[in-house]
Structures are given as structure tokens and as C-alpha cells.
Amino acid sequence: MRFLVDRCAGHRLAEWLRDQGHDVIEARELGADPGDRALLERAADDGRILVTIDTDFGELVYVQRVPHAGLVRLPDVPVERRIVLIAEVLKRHRQALEIQAVVTIRDGRIRISQPPSP
Numbered sequence: 001m002r003f004l005v006d007r008c009a010g011h012r013l014a015e016w017l018r019d020q021g022h023d024v025i026e027a028r029e030l031g032a033d034p035g036d037r038a039l040l041e042r043a044a045d046d047g048r049i050l051v052t053i054d055t056d057f058g059e060l061v062y063v064q065r066v067p068h069a070g071l072v073r074l075p076d077v078p079v080e081r082r083i084v085l086i087a088e089v090l091k092r093h094r095q096a097l098e099i100q101a102v103v104t105i106r107d108g109r110i111r112i113s114q115p116p117s118p
Contacts, residue, residue: 001090001097002069004043006052007033009074009082013051016083020090023048037066044069049097051086053077061102070100077105085110 002023005014014026025048027039034042036056043050049070050057057073060066072089074082085105093103093112102113 001094002046002048004039004046004048004050006039006050006054008053009051010079012079013082013086017051017086036060037064040066040068040071049100058102058104068100068102070097071102072097073102073104075104075106081108 003017003025005017005024005026007027011026011028014024017024025046027033030042036054037060040050040057040060044067047069049072050068051072051074053074055073055075057071061068061071072086074085077085085108089097089103089105089110093110096103096112104111104113
């Protein structure tokens with residue numbers, strides 16, 4: 001799978017995804033922070049699932065209808081739990097990611113939301 005890992009999600013998570021054989025770009029590799037909307041658009045243009053901790057992306061996807069290629073949100077997930085929870089998502093919900101779902105992980109619970117229709 002192809003991922004764009006936001007700065008706030010962490011380098012360790014990006015490295016783990018690479019070690020699992022995924023194609024990963026980190027937002028920090030792209031230069032100065034372009035802002036949430038531009039980052040989401042970049043991920044969509046590249047066919048990458050955006051992984052972030054930032055909660056603003058939900059509004060961009062569902063209210064502003066910004067196109068995306070999938071979104072994994074990890075609000076309030078401590079750094080030491082991110083890899084374990086992403087591993088669970090990849091194992092149990094890979095198909096949802098492939099259809100550009102929005103996956104939110106909060107309080108150890110995984111919620112899958114269908115992508116909004118255009």
C-alpha cells in the first residue's frame with residue numbers, strides 16, 4: 001500500500017510501514033508544511049493513504065469534500081500504541097483502506113467510515 005505519513009504521526013511509524021513493505025513518504029521529506037488541505041490533496045494526487053493525528057482532516061473530507069485516497073486518523077493515540085493499532089488495521093481492515101475509507105482510531109477502538117460520495 002502507499003502511504004503519506006504526516007509529521008505529527010511520527011518517523012517511527014513511517015519506518016515501520018516501510019519495513020512491512022509499504023511505499024511510504026513522510027510529510028517532513030516534502031519540505032515546509034504546506035497546510036492540511038494541500039497535504040491531503042498531495043496524498044490524493046499520489047494515490048496515498050494519509051496517516052495523521054490531526055483531527056482537522058475529518059472536516060476537510062466530510063464537510064469540504066476535499067478528494068482523498070484514504071485517511072487514517074490517530075487522535076490521542078500515544079506514540080507507543082500507534083504501530084500496534086496500525087498493524088491491526090492493516091490485518092483486519094485492509095479492504096476498507098483499499099476503497100479509500102476513513103479509519104479513526106481512538107481509545108483503542110477502530111471506526112471505519114465509508115468515503116463520502118462526490
